[in-house]
Amino acid sequence: MTISRNLPRAACAFLSRCACLLAFAIPVHAATFNARDYGAVADDKTDNTAAFSKCMEAIVAAGGGKMYLPDGVYRGRIIIPPVGGPSWMTIEIVGESEPPPVWGTIGDFPLRDKGTIVKSLETSGTAVISATRGSLYSGFSGVYVVIRNLDVRTYDNPRISGIDLNHAAQCRLENVVVTTGVYNVQASKPTHGTNGIVTPRVNNAALTILRNVLVTGYHNGIVVNEHTDGDQIMLGSNIHGLNFLRAAHASRFGRVCAQRNTHAVTVSGRHGFTFEQLAIEKTGPNQTDANNEWQSTVADLNDPDHLGVGDIDQWVVRGSVGAVRDFTIHGGVNIRTRRLGEASSEVETGLNGSFENPALNKPGGYFEIPVGGTVGGWAHAAGSHSAWIVDESYVSPQLPAAADGRQMLELDHRSAPHSLVYRPLDKREAAGDITLSARFALRDFNAGPPVPGAAFRLLLLTGSPGNFTTLADSGALTHASVKTWAEHSVTAKNVPADTELFIGLQAETFGTVAKPVFTLVDDMKAE
């Protein structure tokens, strides 16, 4: 014990404490602001919004500090005021006890009213906890929001969100549970587009750290913006467990467990990410009823516009069945997925999956474009090449559809100058000259500006995959614009009847383009 060895020092300490008492009316720590000292009442009735705001005002006036909430059920909303800077500050919101992460895949378990619960039953307006738009660049508020040991609740099919830190500069959440007050298995379909958690959006120093966070019952479990590091994340019964928006920097997730989400992961904007372990459980036979059949999985990875780039190691369980090889992908051509323990990207049969094609996995490799399909693939300096077949119904959203609605094929031919993509054409019954016409667009994968310097070849081929002979070669074709297509043609003379025919595309040079993508409008004709 070090108690008061020096009385004058203790007296000094006392005086400084008194100064604090006078200034902030809080007795324990200068930087700890007990919400109850500002009038908050944990009776599950009183609207504490004004009391919370009073407490927050004191914290901001002090240049930052900790809002401490002793256990109890607090009704109301916590609104973090704008912090205009130029100096930033830390605002902590800390409950007394760690909340129990109540969720699961079966049964019916009512939520307890123990621990520190902040709850709002409002039907419009801001989230239960929200950061207000500030006056720094892009409307940011210069605040690092730390939330620990908190249970944040709304109600079934909520019209308001849980925690919205869109305008905060940075955040760290630890031991946080965001639910709709209903055990997730019984949660009704969320129809109001609300979010469990929104992280700080793209800004110059974004930092999001999520640890031991559970979200259930929302349209979007967690909306992932910039610079996120998440681990021990649980997502139960949301339409989109995680929803990635556009970010400049990449996000990393350690272990994410997603149960009974319509989509475990959705990608809505360009975003790079890594999942070290995405553990999924889908509903099994007889595990849904009329109220919760929306919790049946549509796609584990939902990236219809191919906006994600990243790696996912996955493990999928179906309720009452066990571990299955059933990771469903919608789109996501640029996302490598692999089941735990497997040596390479997982192999799926059928088009609605992905596979690595061994034939392309070498310099000069080749790959067949499925009719009506899309090919994505790339090669590497070391000489390893890979390609995936994806969603057969995909129509590139980056380009205008042909006037008559014909399908487009996207030949994602990035950095693979000597690999060839092709598809078979109908044979000609009579001998003669054959002119192959095809319409292409060439663009940068990152939807960048026009692509000067890039060039490719249009080929008319015969033979068979692995043993092609060139009948006609367009030579290097350049393409100076994006989002428009141009027609090119090649002609082969005196082709015998019934010759096998293939259209081929081969990159020549990439110029300044980091990731060129050819889009082939599917009106190829060989006459």
Place this chain on the structure above:
Amino acid sequence: MKHTSRPIHLTLSLLLPVIACLLTCASPLRAATFNARDYGAVADDKTDNTAAFSKCMEAIVAAGGGKMYLPDGVYRGRIIIPPVGGPSWMTIEIVGESEPTPVFGTIGSFPPYNKGTIVKSLETSGAAVISATKGTLYSGFSGVYVVIRNLDVRTYDNPQIGGIDLNYAAQCRLENVVVTTGVYNVQASEPTHGTAGLVTPANNNAALTILRNVLVTGYDTGILVREHTDADNIVVASNIHGIKFSHANHASRFGRIGTYRNTHHVTVEGKHGFLIKQMNTEQPGEGQTTPQTAWQTLVSDVNDPGNLGTGDISYWVVIGGVGAVNTFTKNGGTGIHARRIGSAP
């Protein structure tokens, strides 16, 4: 700790708050918590608290370990962790009251703030702001496990001393720690004195380094990584070498790291095996440097001229004002497999 505070009515007799304060504040709540202020530390951003900190540390060592607690404020001075000769080891915690704000970025100018728990030294030579003293165990180790939490450690622009030097400590764990030169990193001058923001315990028989949510800006070397390191949520910004690996027998693991405006994001100067699960880099784009900050222009993402590193890096590179790009610059590093996220393994 359960807070039992209630609204204070100033009309009450002064006696009650006096007693309450003496019981709940001016004395430690636990035998193992040593409040630096009880040893004379004053958080006025003027007084040199080095002697007071040492007195507090002596008491902690005499007690066989414990927690040095620093209520919010700006403390000038250095914290010198005394040698612990063993044979028994002990835990010494240095814990601030509030989590520091991780102020860093790639653009703009934001003045330093003086909130939270700040330990600051403007000395121009000698030990780091926080340092572990050489001990008498094998190889000069001190038998101490140093835990630092919720602390803002500061020096000054182009610092001549280090931030946290745990070279002689046996083990450490840092959480929510910010080490800066008191300048927003974008404006930091070139560090010319070879100092390091953080030095982890050197190779020893039981080294253990755990780093979580640590930010270092403005040093020659942001973090000097020695033996047995497990790190996550690391940001190193505007250092000459963001993370520098020195010789280690055992491998190190990093989860997500942010490396911004460093001359070299990762430098390898000794044989070291490592894994960086996600390295997010940003280098200044056109018009994002001045003559004073031109040194923050990227030279290499991985700087391993002696080819001493062995390991894996998954990277994501951003150029300021441009966005994500697919360039990654290696100087040497033949034993390091670097791949962009999403590309072939």
